[in-house]
Amino acid sequence: MGKQAKNAISPSRAEDYPMWYQEVVRESQMAENSPVRGCMVIKPWGYALWENMVAAMDEMFKETGVKNAYFPLFIPLSYLEKEAEHVEGFAKECAVVTHHRLESGEDGGLVPAGKLTEPLVVRPTSETIIGESMAKWTTSYRDLPILLNQWANVVRWEMRTRIFLRTSEFLWQEGHTAHATEEEARERTMRMLDVYTEFVETCLAMPVVRGRKTASERFPGAVDTICIEAMMQDRKALQAGTSHFLGQNFAKSSHITFQNADKQEEYAWTTSWGTSTRMIGGMIMTHGDDDGVIMPPRVAPAHVVLLPIIRKEEDRRKIMDYTNGIADLLRGKRYHGRKIVVEIDDRDIGGARNWEWVKKGIPVRAEIGPRDMANDSVFVARRDMGTKEKKGVQREAFINTIEALLDDIQTNLFDRAKRFQKANTHEIDEAGAFYDFYREEGAGGFVMAHWCGSETCEATIKQDLAVTIRCIPFDSRTEQGKCICCNKPSSRRVLYSKAY
Ligand SMILES: [Zn+2]
Numbered sequence: 001m002g003k004q005a006k007n008a009i010s011p012s013r014a015e016d017y018p019m020w021y022q023e024v025v026r027e028s029q030m031a032e033n034s035p036v037r038g039c040m041v042i043k044p045w046g047y048a049l050w051e052n053m054v055a056a057m058d059e060m061f062k063e064t065g066v067k068n069a070y071f072p073l074f075i076p077l078s079y080l081e082k083e084a085e086h087v088e089g090f091a092k093e094c095a096v097v098t099h100h101r102l103e104s105g106e107d108g109g110l111v112p113a114g115k116l117t118e119p120l121v122v123r124p125t126s127e128t129i130i131g132e133s134m135a136k137w138t139t140s141y142r143d144l145p146i147l148l149n150q151w152a153n154v155v156r157w158e159m160r161t162r163i164f165l166r167t168s169e170f171l172w173q174e175g176h177t178a179h180a181t182e183e184e185a186r187e188r189t190m191r192m193l194d195v196y197t198e199f200v201e202t203c204l205a206m207p208v209v210r211g212r213k214t215a216s217e218r219f220p221g222a223v224d225t226i227c228i229e230a231m232m233q234d235r236k237a238l239q240a241g242t243s244h245f246l247g248q249n250f251a252k253s254s255h256i257t258f259q260n261a262d263k264q265e266e267y268a269w270t271t272s273w274g275t276s277t278r279m280i281g282g283m284i285m286t287h288g289d290d291d292g293v294i295m296p297p298r299v300a301p302a303h304v305v306l307l308p309i310i311r312k313e314e315d316r317r318k319i320m321d322y323t324n325g326i327a328d329l330l331r332g333k334r335y336h337g338r339k340i341v342v343e344i345d346d347r348d349i350g351g352a353r354n355w356e357w358v359k360k361g362i363p364v365r366a367e368i369g370p371r372d373m374a375n376d377s378v379f380v381a382r383r384d385m386g387t388k389e390k391k392g393v394q395r396e397a398f399i400n401t402i403e404a405l406l407d408d409i410q411t412n413l414f415d416r417a418k419r420f421q422k423a424n425t426h427e428i429d430e431a432g433a434f435y436d437f438y439r440e441e442g443a444g445g446f447v448m449a450h451w452c453g454s455e456t457c458e459a460t461i462k463q464d465l466a467v468t469i470r471c472i473p474f475d476s477r478t479e480q481g482k483c484i485c486c487n488k489p490s491s492r493r494v495l496y497s498k499a500y
Contacts, residue, residue: 048301089220131254211471293361
């Protein structure tokens with residue numbers, strides 16, 4: 001197998017990272033570009049991953065008392081206009097519906113007709129339309145809190161798109177809550193960030209930095225935005241989830257009021273929080289290697305693929321029976337609450353079959369040939385190890401320890417990513433060194449540096465280096481230092497990075 005010396009994805013990560021990403025998505029058969037620019041077709045292998053992510057998050061949300069609901073795709077233009085900062089934040093990327101009918105034109109084609117009296121915006125996010133409902137549902141403090149989540153698609157008209165990472169239409173969840181007190185709303189904002197942290201770290205095996213956004217990076221209309229940031233293998237940051245404390249801004253613009261215990265009218269306090277299919281791009285870029293995607297077992301579309309090797313037709317029946325027997329036993333087991341999903345691939349396409357599963361990133365591959373069967377064993381390879389590292393395992397041991405094997409892969413992926421993040425996070429105190437660090441060819445990473453708090457300094461760094469303050473980490477300690485940009489005193493380091 002001379003083929004094995006080469007990697008399955010060309011170019012490699014080191015050669016051309018953006019192109020590698022594009023190839024990995026294509027070769028793994030997760031998604032492809034659609035005829036509509038900037039939109040994507042999510043194929044079964046990619047969609048099954050998303051379904052597993054949805055199921056895990058949905059359960060976690062509900063454990064905190066959140067309930068699902070659904071709100072319309074169309075938002076009246078006037079709703080968006082209610083909150084000034086909000087409309088300004090989204091104005092540039094709104095898809096707008098202006099007509100409701102098609103008529104035959106003079107040249108035989110169809111032309112839009114029936115102009116709407118008020119244009120409808122295809123939701124870029126739903127704060128305003130959900131606010132309208134919340135206002136209707138809230139009269140007394142007894143109606144609060146309202147804890148809602150919506151699984152939906154949103155449209156943000158993007159000029160430069162990249163599959164999963166930045167697409168004009170994407171899938172997401174948006175949580176929206178309303179509370180009687182500021183304290184309770186702030187607690188909810190943090191609680192949902194905790195949920196995101198747990199999901200991303202334990203299910204996607206992506207280590208994150210938790211922190212607060214600076215004013216310029218906040219969600220439009222929010223009082224406070226907190227986030228989790230992950231490091232990709234090109235050492236850029238990717239925001240994996242955000243949670244916003246909206247104060248009373250949206251309550252005031254949507255008139256979400258309630259009577260408190262003293263029968264006085266008050267505005268509610270609201271929050272919103274979201275994660276999207278963008279996380280899939282983040283997961284690919286965190287774990288993938290030069291042979292393709294590596295799926296963390298907790299969310300993998302399938303856990304194990306069995307690859308029967310049939311050299312002689314007369315062996316077929318025996319080998320398939322043996323293979324099916326193993327599959328049945330594995331399928332009777334559960335891994336973190338989910339039934340173990342087993343694929344059997346008996347296509348006669350030579351080495352391409354194995355490589356296809358490698359590229360798809362299935363956690364465990366097991367070859368079953370006449371010799372393995374004779375030894376009552378299987379030949380096992382795990383996706384987080386080199387493609388040549390395979391070993392014979394007794395059938396019974398393989399079946400009995402499958403959960404432990406999957407857990408080991410899950411843990412290994414997280415630990416590996418954590419080590420990478422740590423090795424590529426630096427403290428820099430001098431402006432010269434900071435600029436050199438980000439200007440050096442092929443360099444990059446997270447830099448913890450001092451910031452005086454001025455928006456001018458933040459903007460200067462962004463303009464000079466395309467580096468932004470990803471967050472003010474919750475765990476950054478108080479210490480005396482000088483702003484990396486202006487040298488003025490600072491008491492805390494912030495997280496700088498280039499970002500997706
Ligand atoms: Zn400064």
